[in-house]
Amino acid sequence: MVKVKKIIFLALGFPNAEENTIIWTDLVHEFHLQGHDILVVAPASNKTDTGLRLEAGVKVLRVATYKLFDVGPVLKGLANIMLPYQYKNALKINNIKLDFDLILIPTPPITLGKTANWLKRKTKAKLYLILRDIFPQNAVDLKMISQGGLIHRYFRKKELKLYRISDKIGCMSQANIDYIKTHNPKIEAAKLHLLPNWENLPKFEDLGNxxxxxxxxxxxxxxxxxxxxxxxxxxxxxxxxxxxxxxxxxxxxxxxxxxxxxxxxxxxxxxxxxxxxxxxxxxxxxxxxxxxxxxxxxxxxxxxxxxxxxxxxxxxxxxxxxxxxxxxxxxxxxxxxxxxxxxxxxxxxxxxxxxxxxxxxxxxxxxxxxxxxxxxxxxxxxxxxxxxxxxxxxxxxxxx
The missing domain is CATH 3.40.50.2000 (Glycogen Phosphorylase B;)
Structure with a gap:
């Protein structure tokens, strides 16, 4: 284990924790409570809601992106492809010092691997992948894209690169670990380990009758x-x-x-x-x-x-x-x-x-x-x- 002080978390869905919490806000705030200096990079809710701010005590850099949710697969795909360029540009514009010890990146999306790789080269930080979505195969299973087609090959290439550049990969279950090993035999098995899902226990007091x-x-x-x-x-x-x-x-x-x-x-x-x-x-x-x-x-x-x-x-x-x-x-x-x-x-x-x-x-x-x-x-x-x-x-x- 390396000594981790500064962390950057590249998020896709990340609400303001003062208003709502999800799996990612719970994890980020655990790092914050444990004394780490953590920065979250996440989409802005609208074009005027951009920039660096504190949200529930955590630094969050909100970035203007194309619409990522509630759109068709083509527009969603294009928005995800543009995401790494928008994040990289936002880090530069906001003069974020690139001296991180650890890069945390969850899937989806796999496209942010490009930003993670750039940060890894700049900072020599460890890259930890939180694997919560095996894409593009899930899109093939749901008949959203064709197996072996141009789109599938493009995203499959990005998936493999993300696995290669990751120092460690946390998987939801043993079946996920086995799947990655079987379908990606060139990926070092030692990178893979179990990282089950998590959530804070609910607080039910004063919720009503x-x-x-x-x-x-x-x-x-x-x-x-x-x-x-x-x-x-x-x-x-x-x-x-x-x-x-x-x-x-x-x-x-x-x-x-x-x-x-x-x-x-x-x-x-x-x-x-x-x-x-x-x-x-x-x-x-x-x-x-x-x-x-x-x-x-x-x-x-x-x-x-x-x-x-x-x-x-x-x-x-x-x-x-x-x-x-x-x-x-x-x-x-x-x-x-x-x-x-x-x-x-x-x-x-x-x-x-x-x-x-x-x-x-x-x-x-x-x-x-x-x-x-x-x-x-x-x-x-x-x-x-x-x-x-x-x-x-x-x-x-x-x-x-």
Missing amino acids: IDDIKAKYGLTNKFVVIFGGNIGRPQKMENIIELAKNCTEIKDLVFLIIGKGTEFKKLKDNVTSLKLFNVVLEKKIPKKDYYNLLRAADVGLISLSEEFTIPNFPSKVLSYFGSKKPVLASIDLQTDFGQMLEETNSGFWAEAGNIPLLKEKLMLLYKDGDLRSKLGANGYKYMAENLLPEHAYNIICKNV
Whole structure:
């Protein structure tokens, strides 16, 4: 382990931690609390919100970029290609002293590898890659780009270079490590190690009465299966719709889906056309309400597309673990997420698309309150012992 004082974190999604927190803000603030001098480079919310500032005590350089979210794949791809040039230019314009000891870069996107490589050459800093997205293969799996096509070859070249220039690579699960080893045999296996997802445990005090929040969203006297997070092609919400269709006879069971993404409109249209009165959709709600709804829910829902050939590991499970909720997962067979649920005895899973088995697992939870409590407590314990920002911080520092 080298002595790390100054760190630069190249971010894609990084909200102002005074207003909202995500996995990346939690990690950055752990480094800050541990006494490191850390600078975050991240997109600005608008063109007037640029420059260097303090956000919740952390230095953040906000950069004007092209629109990175809620756009089509072509515009999103171009925006990501331009990102390293915009970040490099912003560092120069703002006279940022390039004397970092450590460069942290998460995926997505892989295009920021160009900025990371430039910083590495300038500073001789160690480069630590937080691998949370195996791109471009995930885009191939979802039929967004063609295997072996021009776009795939371009991004695959960038992916391989990012792996080569990284000194260490933290992977979400053992299946991710195995996948990278198998499909990138020239990458040094010693670079790879386990870096599970992390999140702070929620603080539920003063959040309000559960009955009140259920009444606000029309969930009084309902058994609530909650899904919170991105609604896109990776989640394949059609499987959840099929599950809901097969549960309409259970009058007090409701699927509460909260989130936004490229597939939200399609999801909403499906719910309307099928007249699924047991599905409640919310695109955006106050953060306090979301935490209260997690408390009020009975089961936390995970959904991954069966089309994946890469092993994904959904970070949203941490919200369920932190809320002591049992997990029900519809997942592909590439991920080892189901194995984790079994080993920690924190939930049930079924292969995505196998609706009868998924319903069978749901019914086990629906009928047994003691079982739900036991599984929820197990997930909470596992998170408290293994999946906090301090755990991620220690793993990263141990490996650089």
